[in-house]
Amino acid sequence: MTVSYLSPVGMLGGGFTPEYFEKAMAERDLDFVAVDSGSTDGGANNLGEDRFFFSRGAVKRDMTLLIRETRKRDIPLLVGSCGGSGGNWNLNWMWEIVQEIAGEEQLSFKVALIPAEPDRDLLVRKYREGKIIPLDPAPEIDEDTLRQTHRIVAMMGPEPIQRAVSEGADVVLAGRASDAGLMAAIPLMKGVAPGLAWHAAKIMECGGAAVTQMVKPEGMLCRFDEDSFVLEPVSPEQTCTPLSIASHALYETSNPIEMLEPGGTMLLNDVSYEAASHRSVRVSGSRFEPAPYTVKLEGAALQGYRSAVLGGITDPMILRDFDNWFEQAKKGADYTVRRALGDELVDQCTVSYRVYGQNAVLGERESREFTNDHEIGIFMDAVAPNQELAASVIATISHTILHFAVPAWQGLVSNLAFPIAPHEIDLGPAYSFVLNHAMELDHPHEAYTVEYKEL
Structure with a gap:
């Protein structure tokens, strides 16, 4: 053969x-x-x-x-x-x-x-029968997840x-x-x-x-x-x-x-x-x-609308104590955006930061230690119920971090270099995977x- x-x-x-x-x-x-x-x-x-x-x-x-x-x-x-x-x-x-x-x-x-x-009824039935199995890492789901998620594929x-x-x-x-x-x-x-x-x-x-x-x-x-x-x-x-x-x-x-x-x-x-x-x-x-015969499920659900800013830092005074400075800068940005837009609107948003040159790829899973005194890139993004709010949040946050005080310097400073102008980028709808599960089938x-x- x-x-x-x-x-x-x-x-x-x-x-x-x-x-x-x-x-x-x-x-x-x-x-x-x-x-x-x-x-x-x-x-x-x-x-x-x-x-x-x-x-x-x-x-x-x-x-x-x-x-x-x-x-x-x-x-x-x-x-x-x-x-x-x-x-x-x-x-x-x-x-x-x-x-x-x-x-x-x-x-x-x-x-x-x-x-x-x-068929969504099939998914719900399998869920009730205990035949939808979470994979690691899997988000929490319920019947509404299976009925309301925009697209689910098996x-x-x-x-x-x-x-x-x-x-x-x-x-x-x-x-x-x-x-x-x-x-x-x-x-x-x-x-x-x-x-x-x-x-x-x-x-x-x-x-x-x-x-x-x-x-x-x-x-x-x-x-x-x-x-x-x-x-x-x-x-x-x-x-x-x-x-x-x-x-x-x-x-x-x-x-x-x-x-x-x-x-x-x-x-x-x-x-x-x-x-x-x-x-x-x-x-x-x-x-x-x-x-047992299982198939993997993938489901995409709308989380909101995303705006982002990419900036770089090369100031050696910041990079020598970057972690402490950046924690204070993020707290300052949160205070400023809440003062500008109000808690009710900001609480509807999700803000995240990725630091390139440190742990942007693996985040909390990173096990190696980095010392970087040359250059770091920061990717900041905000997800909000609408594009206008996402843009407002990320503009306020990035502006605050741009001018956030550096202990080694006196007076007004500018900390971020932007590769493009305008530096705020509207990225449109933001979807995420809300299923990382397997479904057991009675037959293929x-x-x-x-x-x-x-x-």
């Missing part, structure tokens, strides 16, 4: 070299092509605001190449987490692009649409995608989906051992990222044998090594040897990586342990339907 497939790029719309892709398609006897289209890198706003991740033009360019080549060879094309977030709006956005391409290329084919927004496993393929879909457009589940769907259908199918999928969903140096986005080829799989970059300019493939288990996971997916856990503790050629790698020993299709379209 041999099964092979191609993942053209780590994320649809990222761009890939047509000549390399077309050459790989022409030279290989592939069973399917699959591409992930989703990411939470942009936070909750893409899901909450009904936005796409990459530009429409970039996505259409990639999809045109993919549809043209897969239809030429009559093999399925699978697209997961359509439109970036995989909500119903994002899925319909992708469907419109596919219709345009079919018309322009004069192609006829069958499309399957698989929405990933579960990250589907491979089974709804398998159903679409088995019922004759040429192009499968899936809402929010497990990245690995998308890639593993057809190999599992064709009898590939689950451990191998899931492990390969975890690597392949990122396209050609598991090469020694990914200087530009390209694709990856995967071929399964009875007890192993071989990975090879699509680009002749790139190379895989056992180290580059093995290290991919560290990407986007908290545990490199145990990775939970719908229906079970990938176990990578006994995996062997060996060079299959000077640029390809053979992987064996991957296992998959069945478990419980939350999903498949709709077919003929083009």
Whole structure:
């Protein structure tokens, strides 16, 4: 038994070299092509605001190449987490692009649409049954969260995608989906051992990222044998090594040897990586342990409207005792904004600070100590019930910190350098993820339907 497939790029719309892709398609006897289209890198706003991740033009360019080549060879094309977030709006956005391409290329084919927004009554029922399980860290939720949150998606496993393929879909457009589940769907259908199918999928969903140096986005080829799989970059300019493939288990996971997916856990503790050629790698020993079937939930809720200011400090007198000075400056800013706008309005707002050059990335989780006497950047933002209030709050706060007294100096001082003018930036609606939970399903299709379209 041999099964092979191609993942053209780590994320649809990222761009890939047509000549390399077309050459790989022409030279290989592939069973399917699959591409992930989703990411939470942009936070909750893409899901909450009904936005796409990459530009429409970039996505259409990639999809045109993919549809043209897969239809030429009559093999399925699978697209997961359509439109970036995989909500119903994002899925319909992708469907419109596919219709345009079919018309322009004069192609006829069958499309399957698989929405990933579960029925709210189902969510509430699962909550009452104790089948919505918090993940760490998870916010507190109740039934109102499940009914009122603007968008909630459930990250589907491979089974709804398998159903679409088995019922004759040429192009499968899936809402929010497990990245690995998308890639593993057809190999599992064709009898590939689950451990191998899931492990390969975890690597392949990122396209050609598991090469020694990914200087530009390209694709990856995967071929399964009875007890192993071989990975090879699509680009002749790139190379895989056992180290580059093995290290991919560290990407986007908290545990490199145990990775939970719908229906079970990938176990990578006994995996062997060996060079299959000077640029390809053979992987064996991957296992998959069945478990109760769960899917991850993501929900985006509006928190308000955000305004922000970015400023830099290079005054050595401040930086020598920055922590104490900044604590006093924040207290002074809070006092000033409350005096200017009143407690009632300010209490409706959330103000946050990130100090770049100290602990902006990890915040309270940072374990290292920093001494920085050269330069620090401060990102200040306010979230309020409306944009005008957010702008007023952040303008008052930043102005106070700009001129806050420095013990080593006398008279009026200016502490912040602003990279742009005006330095107050209105960022619009602010969404956050209000769900970090898994939902246990009675069967893999419980939350999903498949709709077919003929083009």
